[in-house]
Amino acid sequence: MTKYKMNNDSVSTTGSQITLTSYMVGENVETDEDGSTRSNHEHAKKGMNTILDLPQEKYTQRRFSASVTRGFGQWIKDRARRGCTRKLLFKRVPIVTWLPKYNGSAAVADFVAGLTVGLTVIPQGIAYSNVAGLPPQIGLYSSFMACFVYTIFGSCKEAPIGPTAIAGLLTRENNHGFGVSGAVLLCFLSGCVEFLMGLLQLGFLIDFISGPVSIGFTSAAAIIIATTQVKDVLGLSYPGGKFLQVWEQIFEHITETRLWDCILGLSCMVVLLILRSIKDVKIGPQDIKERKRIHKVLTKIIWLVSTARNILVVVFSAVLAYFFELHGSQPFILTGYIKPGLPEFKPPPFEAHIDNTTYNFVDMSSALGSGIIVVPLLSILENIALAKVFADGKTIDATQEMLALGVCNIASSFVQSMPVSGALSRGAVNHASGVKTTFGGIYTGIIVILSLHLFTPYFSYIPKASLAAVIIAAVVFMVEFHVVKPMWRTKKSDLIPACTTFVCCLFLRLEIGIVVGVGINLIFLLYATARPSVNVEKVSAYSGCDYLLITPDRSLTFPSVEYVRTVVSKAGVKQGSSSIPVVIDARHIQGADFTAAKGIKSLIEDFHKRKQPILFYNLKPSVINTFQGVQPKDFVYCETYFELNELLKQYSGKAETNSLETNDSH
Numbered sequence: 001m002t003k004y005k006m007n008n009d010s011v012s013t014t015g016s017q018i019t020l021t022s023y024m025v026g027e028n029v030e031t032d033e034d035g036s037t038r039s040n041h042e043h044a045k046k047g048m049n050t051i052l053d054l055p056q057e058k059y060t061q062r063r064f065s066a067s068v069t070r071g072f073g074q075w076i077k078d079r080a081r082r083g084c085t086r087k088l089l090f091k092r093v094p095i096v097t098w099l100p101k102y103n104g105s106a107a108v109a110d111f112v113a114g115l116t117v118g119l120t121v122i123p124q125g126i127a128y129s130n131v132a133g134l135p136p137q138i139g140l141y142s143s144f145m146a147c148f149v150y151t152i153f154g155s156c157k158e159a160p161i162g163p164t165a166i167a168g169l170l171t172r173e174n175n176h177g178f179g180v181s182g183a184v185l186l187c188f189l190s191g192c193v194e195f196l197m198g199l200l201q202l203g204f205l206i207d208f209i210s211g212p213v214s215i216g217f218t219s220a221a222a223i224i225i226a227t228t229q230v231k232d233v234l235g236l237s238y239p240g241g242k243f244l245q246v247w248e249q250i251f252e253h254i255t256e257t258r259l260w261d262c263i264l265g266l267s268c269m270v271v272l273l274i275l276r277s278i279k280d281v282k283i284g285p286q287d288i289k290e291r292k293r294i295h296k297v298l299t300k301i302i303w304l305v306s307t308a309r310n311i312l313v314v315v316f317s318a319v320l321a322y323f324f325e326l327h328g329s330q331p332f333i334l335t336g337y338i339k340p341g342l343p344e345f346k347p348p349p350f351e352a353h354i355d356n357t358t359y360n361f362v363d364m365s366s367a368l369g370s371g372i373i374v375v376p377l378l379s380i381l382e383n384i385a386l387a388k389v390f391a392d393g394k395t396i397d398a399t400q401e402m403l404a405l406g407v408c409n410i411a412s413s414f415v416q417s418m419p420v421s422g423a424l425s426r427g428a429v430n431h432a433s434g435v436k437t438t439f440g441g442i443y444t445g446i447i448v449i450l451s452l453h454l455f456t457p458y459f460s461y462i463p464k465a466s467l468a469a470v471i472i473a474a475v476v477f478m479v480e481f482h483v484v485k486p487m488w489r490t491k492k493s494d495l496i497p498a499c500t501t502f503v504c505c506l507f508l509r510l511e512i513g514i515v516v517g518v519g520i521n522l523i524f525l526l527y528a529t530a531r532p533s534v535n536v537e538k539v540s541a542y543s544g545c546d547y548l549l550i551t552p553d554r555s556l557t558f559p560s561v562e563y564v565r566t567v568v569s570k571a572g573v574k575q576g577s578s579s580i581p582v583v584i585d586a587r588h589i590q591g592a593d594f595t596a597a598k599g600i601k602s603l604i605e606d607f608h609k610r611k612q613p614i615l616f617y618n619l620k621p622s623v624i625n626t627f628q629g630v631q632p633k634d635f636v637y638c639e640t641y642f643e644l645n646e647l648l649k650q651y652s653g654k655a656e657t658n659s660l661e662t663n664d665s666h
Contacts, residue, residue, distance in 0.1 A: 092400065095152045098437050106436035113433035114443025116307055117160050117426050121444060122451050123314040124163065124426070124474070126335065126459065127467040130232070131168035131225055132418050133175065133241065134183055136459065137339045137452075139163050142187075142417035144448040146408035147441035153404035154438045155397055156387040158430045159422040161408050161441070165225045165475050166218070166382060167375070167419045172228075172241055173510060174371025178364060181352040183418040185364055188348040190376040190419045191409025197380070198402030206381055206398065212487065212494040213517035214381065215480045216501030221510060222478035225471060232468035233269075235261030235333055243506050260331035261465040264320075268313050268469035275313075276473070279306035279432075307429055310470050317466035318458065325461070332463035340456040342449065348413040374511040379421035380405060386422040390431050425474055497521050530559035536571045539583075541645050545652040548576040551585040556592045556623075561599035569606055572614070581613035581651050583644065589619070592626045601632040608634050613651045617644050 090097050121143045129139030146161035154161070175182040197205070227246045231238065235258025238249045281302055284295030305312065321332050350361040365372065380398075383405055387396045405421065412420055430440060451459075487494045497520040505513030533553040540546050550568055554560075572582045592600075607614040616637035619627075627635060638644045 091397070092403065093152060094155050094400070095438070102437065102439070107439070109434045109436045110440040111443050113430050113435035114440035115447060116304075116433045117429055117440065118444040118447025119308050119311040120426055120429055121160065121162050121423075122448060123310045123462075123467065123470055124423075125448070126338075126462065127471045128163040128165055128168040129418070130464070130467060131165055131228060131471060132163075132171040132183060134171070134180060134418060135339070136335055137343075137456070138180060138183065138416060138418055139168075140338075140448055140452055140456075141343045141415050142412060142420050144445035145412045145415045145417060146420045147445035147448075149408045149411045150404055151438045151441045153400075153407055154441075155400045155404065156390065156422070157435050157438050157440070158390040158427045159383060159386050159438075160426040160430055160444060161383075161405070161422055162420050162426070162444075163418060164382065164421050164423045165471065165478075166221050167379060167421050169221055169225050169228075170371065170375045170378060170510060171418045174368055174375060176367045176369075177354065178352050178359070178367065179354070180416065181349040182364065182368065184348045184413050184416050185350070186368055186371060186375060187409050187417050187419045188413035189365065189368065189372045190379060191406045191411075191413060193372060193376040193406070194380060194402050194409060195406025197376070198399050198406055201399050203380075203384075203398030203402060205377070206384060208518055208521070209381055209514065210494075210497065210517075210521050212498035213501045213514065213521060214385070215483055216498040216517060217378075217505050217510065217514055219479045219481065220502045220505030220513060222475040223506060224510075225475045229468035229471045232333070232464040233262060233265030233472070234258070235465065237333075258331075258333070261333055261463070264317060264332060264463055265465035265469050268317065268466045269473050271313055272309055272469060272473035275306050275309035279303050303432070307432065310474075314462055314466055314470065317463050318461040321463050322458075322461045332465060334460060335462045335464060335467065336460055338456045338459045340452070342452055343416045345414055370511050374514065375419050376406075376409075378510075378514070379409075379419060382424075383422035386424050386427045389424065390427060493524065497524075526559065529554070529557060531563055532560050534564060534567045536567075536575060538575065541648045543645055543649045543652060545581070545648040547581040547583050547648055548572065549583050549585055551588065553588050555588075555590045556596035556600070558593055558595035561596040565599045565603045565606075568603060572607060572612055576612065578610050578612055581615060581648060582607065583615045583617050583648075585617050586620070586623065587618040589623055591620075592623045594626075594629070597627050597630045597632075600627055601630045604632050604634055615644065615647055 122140070125139030125143040126136045127139070129136050129142075132138070142163040150159065150161045171183050171186060174186060178185070197203070224241075224243050227243055228241050230250060231246065234250070234254075236250065236253050236256060238253060279302070281299075283298040283302070284291040317332075321330075321334060324331055350364070352359045352364055359367070380402055383401055384396060384398055387401060409417075409420060433440075484495065484498075487498065497517045500520055501513045501517030503513075504516045535551040535553070537549050538546060539549045548571060550571060552564055556564060568582065568584065572578065576582055604614060614636070616627075616635075618639070619637050624637060636647065638647060
């Protein structure tokens, strides 16, 4: 890189002299014998200054014209040129990478996986629309468009984008009575926010939601979701979706429990849990080589039954309900009418009419409030967490996942969808089915479309108790109480944000719990910044001089400098007896600010007043420059242990001389 600097000392009437000073940034360095470093190009260019005589008017005109012409327009051109590259196309549209290499075996694997996931998402979609407080067909509308879009833009082949339990619960909590219109608009706005976050590369925001906070949120959400479904298992009907409110209503109406709905719901849960547990059963000998073909076939059949357990239980319950209705009996509360056919393709509603009141886009957006930020943020967290589970050690491109999820939600909002994200349960099915590419989503979407065309009249016979059992059996494994013991063994303080997030999400609102949990984590981070660990030990040098070695464990910034100054001063007085040298090992100090420099200056002055030596060891050049900026007196530092030993010898010699002079005077 070349730096151009005006030399004002030699300006003539005809032109200006411009000094060209050459230096390199990020180049290779060589180490000299004395331990100092220098550039490879330093030998050739050291001290080289070139004087150019340029006309003053010409130089001035070029400078001003450059500032005008190379402005915003040029920036746009540069960005467009960098954006229109083959590499970026392959990165942002992943289908371009794998489609030319797509073969028959991958197509078969994707077909099996897509079919399996499709049979799973149909009952889940209907059930999750109930979690969101929406008509059952909305869950099916949410289950196909995102599959098609993610096939093109998705980077994780196992991620089946569609309705999820957490997305349904967040939709219920942030809908505020707008019904389908509010859910669809929330889907559209969530997609816009996700896409914008991807463009601005704001994936780092997810890093502020720590593991304990995520665990507390997920566990609380799972319990709330299961709680909202208990009333359907018991055959009760009443409004309300808050945790405490639901349980109050349950105890108030417990005597109205419908026996057959309760029996069916509990039976479905037991069956679902049993079928879930048999998927790992292996038929035949333990040694795979000794197994016969029949053993492998039976193992595959058991796995398929276990994977398709949701659709099997729901279909059996619907057939049972239909059989009872043929004989003039209705012992179960049924799902009821589901609008047949595909949804109309139209823009999301930017206006809603509720109770003879018209709400425009601004009114609806204001009512959705924090949900416009919370829903996309947690959807991204859920999707990236899913991608990491099946990454097999590969790096996850969070920006690409944000862009893909944003486009999926925007496109889905045109088919009356609620917010969608990646579902871990269906991702596990996808992975176990051997999916090879994101093309499996095409088959999943086709299955959902066929069900909307052909089977919606039969979906009305599905008992609500069986759908509730499907949801409860799915979310019960999201409650992560098993991580409490490992957290206690590793770092007990992590239990504070985890438990606080869990309680706030459970008894207040999900977004409040997330904010509180993140806030507690930030307080912990700030406290750790303000109170770094400072190790103090007494050491003897090779020269025989004793000194006090003090090692801070992190950078010096304004919150921590007074604390470090106090610790060092106390150690110098108590452990150093106000006499032996104090050496501050700065190996962990990567940076410092003005406040830290002022504090170090005061620290040096304190030691100088009581005539106790203080030295700095392993200081980074940038930190040295920062400290020197406040012009401290007697600022002594060294880079190598040899230099430190020599300095300590000098101080030892001075101390002995002072001692002899004192004795002679007496």
